[in-house]
Amino acid sequence: MPSEPHTAPPQAGPFTDIHRGNWVDRLLPASVAPYARLARLDRPIGTWLLLFPGWWSLALASPAKPDLWLMALFAVGALLMRGAGCTVNDIVDREFDAKVARTATRPIPSGAVSVHNAVIFLGLQLLLALIVLLQLDRFAIALGVASLALVATYPFMKRITYWPQAFLGLTFNWGALLGWAAATGSLAWPPVLLYAGGIAWTLFYDTIYAHQDKEDDALIGVKSTALKLGSATRPWLILFGTVTVLLWALAFVGAGLGWPAYVGLAAAALFLADQVRRTDLDDPADCRAKFNAHRWLGWMLLAGILLSPWLG
Template sequence: MNSTTTSTASDIRPNHWVLRLAPQGLRPYLRLARFDRPIGTWLLLFPGWWAIALGDAVTNSGPSWPLYLLFGVGALLMRGAGCVVNDILDRDFDAKVARTASRPIPGGEVSPLQAGLFLLALLLVSLAILLQMNGLTIALGCASLLLVFPYPLMKRITYWPQAWLGLTFNWGALLGWTAVTGSFGWPAALLYIGGIAWTLGYDTIYAHQDKEDDALIGVKSTALRLGKATKPWLRVFYALTLLLFGLAGQTAGLLWPFWLGLSAVALHFLWQVAALKMEVPGDCRAKFESNRFVGWLLLAGILAGSPWVHAWIGITS
């Protein structure tokens, strides 16, 4: 193994239940798609679920349960596809970083050709799911590939690859809204932009795990660009997130319980930044993964503030 440092542990989790239950031959592919590391799927999924909930609130039509399910499976597959693209393009870099050197491609378990065929399978199943939706959503879903494929290259050309990840990972905010309403709307646009700011925050934290290795091998990140100024910038990113999410809820006509959910998100952000230990990779990973609570808190706030929920349980506002 050619690793520049040993400052960060491998991100392979050999004892994860997904790997324990899977046949031996499938395990390298499950690890390649990060099925053993679901946090990325959650972070990709939540903007879509938020947008579905916002669309249901505006249309006052009750919950679109089939869409929640379709988006859940789609997020799992498309996050996996994005990871495969990333690992194919980054295989030489990954071999030089302690945390990633044992991934399936640099570790020799899966060849680039095999990874490419696996990627094609993931994309075809994802397309089958997308085709269950309306025409505008299908077009937007196909357009997302224009963001997915270039993403791994961004760290070679800009110190802000996290911004491109934000554009990519929050695309579901547009898809979820159009899947419910059949058209564009301001709540979805505000949610999408707010999600980009959110991603700038959490993925900057994530990037601090690899900053030493990244500097040695010549790839860029906001962690390297911001350095010791990271925490003030995180406050800016998260303040923008809260502002834009609040505007999205207001323009969607959400009722007062929404603000309780958003306030809980604000408290989580305050804790996350205050408690962050940027020089401790394990703490960076834990704070990054804690953003799944942001997803659940905001979703709960949107649902609690939806007029159809109040009508369903007999509350008058």
């Protein structure tokens, strides 16, 4: 696609989600770096959060011998679809992003990438993701295509509801359904329960994330659970975490997993409880750090599932 001038971002205050001097600046040409940032390649936490439900589900379907080819396909697909989702989000939210300190330096509001080129980049990512999806069976392909409705509508939810985090949960945990479908050619209660628990998990971590922007969001009219729940956020986090753990426990029971899976789940529960206790919801940097730490919960759960048939 045509290169664009690598324009300097506006001064947007000290707290920004664009960090200069990382591998994107060191290794990529100046004309390519803004697209890597648009796809959030420099911030992989979103890819992990999108990937883990799919990996959990693949492992849940066959914990003794998970399909490594499918796990690799899901990793590539998560990278591409997370990038596509971020690109859609940034196109739709470009005017809002320009008014928020944390997001004003993103490629589109800063002028580093035009909307026209962002749309072309989006099409390229979706094409590559489709190629990955076509490696699965027909049922899984149809299920994967159905998720596009969520990807397309999620960016608009913050305009119409204080619960956009619930819609993000519906979108980001779709892999819990898709993984089981790819491994078995069908659906069953364990992946459905895993999916439902994942939605509650997303409500937990993304409510913390939303507290980064609550002051700016209130000024520009964007809605979030952080604004809805306000000072009552911590009790709600307890509820979200409890529902998460209970639904995942039911998924494990339904899949017949052994005790290592429940050890992993117990570790995840302690992780959530610690975040409820220690997160400073008025400190954007701490909210970001707590959000980023959720990749460790993903590994805890995956390790427990995979060890279940060998130690349980």
